[in-house]
Amino acid sequence: MKRGKWNSRIVWAFVWGTIIVCGTQNSWSQTAISSIYNVPMAEYPKVDEQRRALFRLYAPEAYDVKADICGKKYPMTKDNNGMWTVTTDPLVVGFHYYFFIVDGVQVTDPASDCFYGCGRMASGIEVPESPEEAAYYTFNKSIAHGQVRECQYYSEVEGQVRRCFVYTPVEYETSPKSKYPVLYLQHGMGEDERGWHEQGHMANILDGQIASGKCKPMIVVMDYGDCGYIHGTKKGETRDEFGASFGNILLRDIIPFVEKTFRVKTDRDHRAMAGLSWGGHQTFQITLTHLDQFAHIGAFSGAILMAPGQNITDVYGGVFSDADKFNKQVHTLFLGQGTEEGMGCDRMSQSLKEAGINHVYYASPGTHHEWLTWRRCLNEFLPLLFKQ
Numbered sequence: 001m002k003r004g005k006w007n008s009r010i011v012w013a014f015v016w017g018t019i020i021v022c023g024t025q026n027s028w029s030q031t032a033i034s035s036i037y038n039v040p041m042a043e044y045p046k047v048d049e050q051r052r053a054l055f056r057l058y059a060p061e062a063y064d065v066k067a068d069i070c071g072k073k074y075p076m077t078k079d080n081n082g083m084w085t086v087t088t089d090p091l092v093v094g095f096h097y098y099f100f101i102v103d104g105v106q107v108t109d110p111a112s113d114c115f116y117g118c119g120r121m122a123s124g125i126e127v128p129e130s131p132e133e134a135a136y137y138t139f140n141k142s143i144a145h146g147q148v149r150e151c152q153y154y155s156e157v158e159g160q161v162r163r164c165f166v167y168t169p170v171e172y173e174t175s176p177k178s179k180y181p182v183l184y185l186q187h188g189m190g191e192d193e194r195g196w197h198e199q200g201h202m203a204n205i206l207d208g209q210i211a212s213g214k215c216k217p218m219i220v221v222m223d224y225g226d227c228g229y230i231h232g233t234k235k236g237e238t239r240d241e242f243g244a245s246f247g248n249i250l251l252r253d254i255i256p257f258v259e260k261t262f263r264v265k266t267d268r269d270h271r272a273m274a275g276l277s278w279g280g281h282q283t284f285q286i287t288l289t290h291l292d293q294f295a296h297i298g299a300f301s302g303a304i305l306m307a308p309g310q311n312i313t314d315v316y317g318g319v320f321s322d323a324d325k326f327n328k329q330v331h332t333l334f335l336g337q338g339t340e341e342g343m344g345c346d347r348m349s350q351s352l353k354e355a356g357i358n359h360v361y362y363a364s365p366g367t368h369h370e371w372l373t374w375r376r377c378l379n380e381f382l383p384l385l386f387k388q
Helices: 008-017 202-212 246-261 278-287 325-328 345-352 371-384
Strands: 052-058 065-069 072-073 081-090 093-100 105-107 114-117 120-127 147-155 160-168 180-187 219-223 272-278 296-300 331-340 360-364
Touching: 065 081, 065 160, 072 081, 072 345, 081 180, 081 278, 093 160, 147 246, 160 202, 180 246, 202 219, 202 371, 219 246, 219 296, 246 278, 246 360, 272 278, 272 371, 278 296, 331 345, 331 371, 360 371
Parallel strands: 180 219, 180 272, 272 296, 296 331, 331 360
Antiparallel strands: 052 081, 065 072, 065 093, 093 105, 093 120, 114 120, 147 160, 160 219
16 A cells, blocks of 8 residues: 555545444344444444344445455445445454455555554454354453563664563462463464454463463463564565564573563473464474474464475474474474365374374364464463473
């Protein structure tokens, strides 16, 4: 999107989009419910019983408006009052980024909260599961809850201030002599350190598991993986260079900051790393070359990038070539993906199995490359950690 190209029609849509939201009900919205991410007093967007998203935008002077969700563009229809509407095809359950395209310009929906994704601020809509299915990532008023803290620290590697979010379990405040294991949890390409806290509902998942005894109380650190833009945006950057600077920052800046600031256990047996999508790839890049520092590894839709014909036992200096040695060193190796996304984690799992590498593979039923897959993966991964 080029800056400086805003026109009066788009500004009008932004100014009035959050005000003109309560028009006459149409037949296409009778059974729909408002999105949980709508701004106060905004009726739309909605989701109906068929899991279709219903969008509405007041832009009376616009000539052409489309809704862009999950990369598919839906032409919107304008009524006599200047209200544009559309109903999408059925969507998979879970969280989705979306935009409006107003006369060729991609903009966010003024009636929706914004989330950092796709390399920019994007609107968000949740296609809900049943309350029973969503219980594990839904706030539970009946249990105690930990805290998510926003922290700033100075990076000696980058020579600038950085930010991370840190989850501490509820007992962290009441057990001042206790120390806790740490999970370093990474976002994916085009997202940032807010993703797991906001889109992923990480704290609700962990609160529930700790309260039920399914997993150990732990500290979770969510930092920026230096991959918050779409690969190809930075001219001349190779795939190997994309986000590669994060490993040095994690080892030299983030881990020392966390171990100085929080009461954590500092040995490798109590340190884990996991990530989604490109964050999963970064997890492999960092942990498999530093097994002296990490004993628990998780990749959610993450990939080990191999050359054509390359064997799994050849990657990362042959780390998988000695199965007995690897299995003694690594207490947890977890791979997960959605059944509909085709990231190749199932084939990777088969290769690891053939190489004798102990690991857990999880397939999230019916989900694509999106946040519901990764919430489910995290929910499966957490109980495996720090059991030794």
